[in-house]
Amino acid sequence: MSPVFQNNFEAGKGNALQACIASILNRALDEVPDFIQAPDYLQYLNRWLAEQGMAFLKIDLVNGELVHPTAAGLLLLLAGPSPRGSHRHIVVGRTANNGFECVHDPYPNGGGLAGEPLWAGFLLPLDPGLPE
Numbered sequence: 001m002s003p004v005f006q007n008n009f010e011a012g013k014g015n016a017l018q019a020c021i022a023s024i025l026n027r028a029l030d031e032v033p034d035f036i037q038a039p040d041y042l043q044y045l046n047r048w049l050a051e052q053g054m055a056f057l058k059i060d061l062v063n064g065e066l067v068h069p070t071a072a073g074l075l076l077l078l079a080g081p082s083p084r085g086s087h088r089h090i091v092v093g094r095t096a097n098n099g100f101e102c103v104h105d106p107y108p109n110g111g112g113l114a115g116e117p118l119w120a121g122f123l124l125p126l127d128p129g130l131p132e
Contacts, residue, residue, distance in 0.1 A: 001075060001092065002026045006106040008034070011082075016090040017041070019106035020077050023092050024123060025052070050126065057122045064116025070095050077121035078102070080113035089113055093120070 004022040007029065008015040015034045022032040038044035045056050059066065064080075074095040082089035084107075091112055092104040100120070102112045 001104065003092075003104045004029050004106065005108050009107075011085045012087045013037070014089075016106045017045075017077070020090050020092050020104070021045075021123075023104055023106065024075050024077075049123065053126050055124050055126055057124055059120050059122070061117055061119055064118075065099055066095075066120060072097050074122070075103070076100075076123075078113065078117040079119050079121070080117040081115040083111040083114035088118070093117070 001023050004019045004027075006015045006019040013036065015029075015036065017036050018032050018034045019029060021027075021035075022029050025032070033044065033048055035041040035045045035048070042056065042058065049056055072095050076093050076095065077090055078093040078100055079088050079090045089107065091102050091106065093100040094103050100117065105112050
């Protein structure tokens with residue numbers, strides 16, 4: 001992962017999602033679309049990721065946690081309350097033994113999330129190359 005920072009800070013329209021995807025994929029910000037500007041950002045995100053051989057899996061969290069345990073050390077997106085207003089913010093996280101840890105906040109001054117994450121998003125390969 002190469003940290004990329006957002007450059008649009010407008011509440012509810014910022015490009016933290018774009019910066020987080022760029023960070024996880026080790027891309028420059030301008031190499032990744034600003035998905036949140038689309039009418040259906042998840043559809044746009046998955047269409048673009050399919051071209052990269054990936055898909056996005058969004059999982060709603062219960063009390064800030066995954067319902068089922070997962071391996072530690074997986075990079076993911078975490079969305080939750082922003083410390084800068086009544087909108088959501090997205091950070092890059094990592095699964096840990098007891099939940100998640102924030103590994104990169106795309107907001108230049110940091111701050112992470114202002115409460116428990118509401119959903120987690122995983123980038124998955126479309127063809128993991130598993131034997132049949």
